[in-house]
Amino acid sequence: MGLVVQKYGGSSVSDAAAVKRVAQRIVDTKNAGHEVVVVVSAMGDTTDELIDLAQEVSPTPSARELDMLLTAGERISMAVLAMAISDLGHEARSFTGSQAGVITDSAHGKARIIDVTPGRIRTALDGDAIAIVAGFQGVSQDSKDVTTLGRGGSDTTAVALAAALDADVCEIYTDVDGIFTADPRIVPAARRLPRISYEETLEMAACGAKILHLRCVEYARRYGIPIHVRSSFSTLDGTWVIDQNKGSDQTDMEQPIISGVAHDRSEAKITVVGVPDKVGEAAAIFRAVAEAGVNIDMIVQNVSAADTNRTDISFTLPAKDGRAAMDALTAMQAQVGFETLRYDDGVGKVSLIGAGMRSHPGISAKFFSSLADAGVNIEMISTSEIRISVVVRADDVDTAVGAVHRAFDLDVTEVEAVVYGGTGR
Amino acid sequence: MGLVVQKYGGSSVSDAAAVKRVAQRIVDTKNAGHEVVVVVSAMGDTTDELIDLAQEVSPTPSARELDMLLTAGERISMAVLAMAISDLGHEARSFTGSQAGVITDSAHGKARIIDVTPGRIRTALDGDAIAIVAGFQGVSQDSKDVTTLGRGGSDTTAVALAAALDADVCEIYTDVDGIFTADPRIVPAARRLPRISYEETLEMAACGAKILHLRCVEYARRYGIPIHVRSSFSTLDGTWVIDQNKGSDQTDMEQPIISGVAHDRSEAKITVVGVPDKVGEAAAIFRAVAEAGVNIDMIVQNVSAADTNRTDISFTLPAKDGRAAMDALTAMQAQVGFETLRYDDGVGKVSLIGAGMRSHPGISAKFFSSLADAGVNIEMISTSEIRISVVVRADDVDTAVGAVHRAFDLDVTEVEAVVYGGTGR
Numbered sequence: 001m002g003l004v005v006q007k008y009g010g011s012s013v014s015d016a017a018a019v020k021r022v023a024q025r026i027v028d029t030k031n032a033g034h035e036v037v038v039v040v041s042a043m044g045d046t047t048d049e050l051i052d053l054a055q056e057v058s059p060t061p062s063a064r065e066l067d068m069l070l071t072a073g074e075r076i077s078m079a080v081l082a083m084a085i086s087d088l089g090h091e092a093r094s095f096t097g098s099q100a101g102v103i104t105d106s107a108h109g110k111a112r113i114i115d116v117t118p119g120r121i122r123t124a125l126d127g128d129a130i131a132i133v134a135g136f137q138g139v140s141q142d143s144k145d146v147t148t149l150g151r152g153g154s155d156t157t158a159v160a161l162a163a164a165l166d167a168d169v170c171e172i173y174t175d176v177d178g179i180f181t182a183d184p185r186i187v188p189a190a191r192r193l194p195r196i197s198y199e200e201t202l203e204m205a206a207c208g209a210k211i212l213h214l215r216c217v218e219y220a221r222r223y224g225i226p227i228h229v230r231s232s233f234s235t236l237d238g239t240w241v242i243d244q245n246k247g248s249d250q251t252d253m254e255q256p257i258i259s260g261v262a263h264d265r266s267e268a269k270i271t272v273v274g275v276p277d278k279v280g281e282a283a284a285i286f287r288a289v290a291e292a293g294v295n296i297d298m299i300v301q302n303v304s305a306a307d308t309n310r311t312d313i314s315f316t317l318p319a320k321d322g323r324a325a326m327d328a329l330t331a332m333q334a335q336v337g338f339e340t341l342r343y344d345d346g347v348g349k350v351s352l353i354g355a356g357m358r359s360h361p362g363i364s365a366k367f368f369s370s371l372a373d374a375g376v377n378i379e380m381i382s383t384s385e386i387r388i389s390v391v392v393r394a395d396d397v398d399t400a401v402g403a404v405h406r407a408f409d410l411d412v413t414e415v416e417a418v419v420y421g422g423t424g425r
Numbered sequence: 426m427g428l429v430v431q432k433y434g435g436s437s438v439s440d441a442a443a444v445k446r447v448a449q450r451i452v453d454t455k456n457a458g459h460e461v462v463v464v465v466s467a468m469g470d471t472t473d474e475l476i477d478l479a480q481e482v483s484p485t486p487s488a489r490e491l492d493m494l495l496t497a498g499e500r501i502s503m504a505v506l507a508m509a510i511s512d513l514g515h516e517a518r519s520f521t522g523s524q525a526g527v528i529t530d531s532a533h534g535k536a537r538i539i540d541v542t543p544g545r546i547r548t549a550l551d552g553d554a555i556a557i558v559a560g561f562q563g564v565s566q567d568s569k570d571v572t573t574l575g576r577g578g579s580d581t582t583a584v585a586l587a588a589a590l591d592a593d594v595c596e597i598y599t600d601v602d603g604i605f606t607a608d609p610r611i612v613p614a615a616r617r618l619p620r621i622s623y624e625e626t627l628e629m630a631a632c633g634a635k636i637l638h639l640r641c642v643e644y645a646r647r648y649g650i651p652i653h654v655r656s657s658f659s660t661l662d663g664t665w666v667i668d669q670n671k672g673s674d675q676t677d678m679e680q681p682i683i684s685g686v687a688h689d690r691s692e693a694k695i696t697v698v699g700v701p702d703k704v705g706e707a708a709a710i711f712r713a714v715a716e717a718g719v720n721i722d723m724i725v726q727n728v729s730a731a732d733t734n735r736t737d738i739s740f741t742l743p744a745k746d747g748r749a750a751m752d753a754l755t756a757m758q759a760q761v762g763f764e765t766l767r768y769d770d771g772v773g774k775v776s777l778i779g780a781g782m783r784s785h786p787g788i789s790a791k792f793f794s795s796l797a798d799a800g801v802n803i804e805m806i807s808t809s810e811i812r813i814s815v816v817v818r819a820d821d822v823d824t825a826v827g828a829v830h831r832a833f834d835l836d837v838t839e840v841e842a843v844v845y846g847g848t849g850r
Binding site: 016019020050053054056057058059060061062064065066068069071072073075076078079080082083084086087092093094099120144 | 441444445475478479481482483484485486487489490491493494496497498500501503504505507508509511512517518519524545569
């Protein structure tokens with residue numbers, strides 16, 4: 001018996017029938033003796049439809065007003081979800097981000113949570129009610145304006161509320177059974193991870209895995225909130241995202257060396273060709289890109305050719321920011337004196353993630369061998385303490401992911417396949 | 426130069442193009458040197474669509490949650506309207522009912538305004554911004570829950586804000602040119618009233634005229650707010666609803682005797698046949714109807730027949746409440762001892778309204794003669810100081826309205842017809 005925060009995304013509440021199904025699930029949790037706080041996103045495609053409406057009216061809508069508009073989406077879903085729960089005989093009360101005490105800064109469209117003061121939620125729980133909270137939104141501390149948290153916002157709302165209410169668990173409901181060792185659409189033999197550390201989850205999210213957003217996992221790690229990622233279509237256990245260094249019984253099973261293989265096709269590569277090999281040239285290039293508001297990912301600088309004293313610098317960035325970065329670099333060509341720019345959006349990134357890498361040598365060697373054996377050419381490499389990433393041709397991504405997954409014995413066994421069968425993965 | 430509150434209904438902001446047109450009109454008012462506060466309803470059919478969604482999820486949705494749901498509609502319209510105004514080069518800031526300081530009681534779905542504390546609106550105006558306020562909604566004083574004001578709510582919001590801000594005028598925009606002497610769909614020769622008193626407007630609203638809601642006019646009368654009912658499709662003057670007893674230049678033209686002819690087809694008639702003529706029987710009947718939550722309108726009790734000592738009692742009521750009233754009466758038949766009930770929804774009400782009736786004798790005689798000459802049979806009669814209403818067959822309503830309109834010389838003259846031509850009436 002404890003306090004459970006559940007988060008349901010837009011696909012879990014896409015229409016009236018789905019809302020009723022989710023309501024039943026919430027009531028089941030309540031009937032099991034828990035206090036329940038539910039965070040809900042806007043129904044189905046509502047947010048996209050509202051953005052389309054804004055675009056029809058204004059090519060560059062005011063950020064404050066766009067936030068006001070978009071928050072209508074959660075207002076609709078939370079109200080109908082509360083209605084559906086009432087029909088099942090439990091009191092449910094819906095709360096906007098502001099009413100739930102989600103206090104943010106004033107950065108409309110990408111506000112950060114400053115504080116959570118869930119007094120009204122606590123009162124509702126004390127009155128035996130189920131609290132339904134609008135995800136993705138808050139109210140700014142200074143101007144009391146409605147704000148939105150940006151991408152992954154509802155997950156962050158859920159974890160922030162779980163922390164403020166000292167919840168036992170934050171359950172994130174999705175349309176898959178949990179976090180897998182690879183994307184099951186690419187690797188049918190991918191297996192569900194019963195548990196994974198915050199650090200590995202952060203690396204997977206940063207490397208293109210779509211299940212949890214970075215901010216949400218960072219928040220959970222900071223406050224030690226266990227996240228349970230699970231399917232809204234089954235009652236099976238999903239994946240627990242937890243602190244695996246904690247001295248709890250969670251460490252009594254041997255930690256796997258490798259958690260999984262992530263991939264990302266949303267990046268592009270820019271190569272600045274023939275940069276004069278002088279102090280400060282690279283800094284000038286990356287400052288220009290940063291000033292254009294572009295976050296870069298991997299960077300490779302070749303050794304200078306002895307005869308020309310010039311070098312090439314390659315880096316990856318989100319493909320959507322490609323235009324902005326190229327414009328910024330073109331504008332400084334004369335100043336820096338580089339020869340030309342190359343833009344390549346036919347790349348993909350494949351990453352191997354595992355906390356066990358720290359203590360197991362030979363991981364890199366096996367990783368590169370598996371790619372070589374599969375005939376995949378590596379264009380760039382970057383590593384962290386618990387991750388190796390490579391940039392390859394986009395066409396090679398599927399082959400690379402499958403090869404690496406097999407090489408590290410991540411493929412599901414036949415016994416496990418029976419267990420996982422028919423869970424709607 | 427002054428403070429103008431403008432209210433636009435759902436049909437004025439039905440889509441992106443309509444929103445942009447309204448934005449231009451608002452900016453024109455601002456550019457003319459006025460401070461502008463805009464109250465807006467939900468776009469087009471949004472409210473009906475949200476009600477349908479609620480019905481899909483729950484047959485009897487919680488009143489609190491239904492209010493939370495419906496207020497999403499104005500949130501959308503006000504945000505996109507603010508965006509459209511920004512694009513025209515003026516700052517616009519949208520405010521929910523709560524942010525605008527519309528404080529209500531806790532009667533969800535039909536909340537009454539208790540207080541208006543428009544501090545944030547005043548601040549926005551002082552900062553040279555246009556304030557956009559969600560109509561139809563407020564926040565409850567006790568529980569800080571979101572409430573809605575019920576039918577006509579946005580008009581009431583506009584008048585209440587106009588009163589709190591000491592506005593010079595409250596402009597109610599609609600799809601006709603103002604208030605007419607009769608419904609132009611029935612009487613093509615109906616003429617626009619340049620001005621009308623609060624009292625007459627209240628009578629017209631109570632008698633079925635659809636332009637302004639009772640609550641809004643009552644509020645305006647109490648605080649002396651001039652209402653200007655006008656078309657959102659033209660810049661012509663509409664109808665000014667004002668206090669015609671005030672010693673201003675508004676009284677320098679002779680006040681017309683008759684303001685107009687209203688009609689209402691939404692009522693039904695119930696006749697309780699053979700009620701024993703004893704003290705307290707009528708009271709018992711009407712108490713039962715009231716306890717069923719039904720408001721009755723006109724009542725007629727016949728003189729008892731001397732041979733039976735029994736009488737018939739007829740009354741009219743909204744046809745939508747017919748079932749509830751019949752059930753309540755049937756349940757008390759044995760107790761009261763009446764003979765039978767007759768239900769008739771084939772009736773209509775025709776009313777003649779004019780403040781000048783007070784001082785001009787002979788109005789009733791002319792009214793009844795005109796109906797008799799047109800061959801219309803009168804079933805019930807009721808009068809007030811400035812109104813005469815009759816119940817006739819529903820099929821006779823058009824004939825009756827036209828005949829009365831002509832008899833009192835309300836038909837537009839040929840010269841006036843040219844003036845009104847082509848205004849999109």
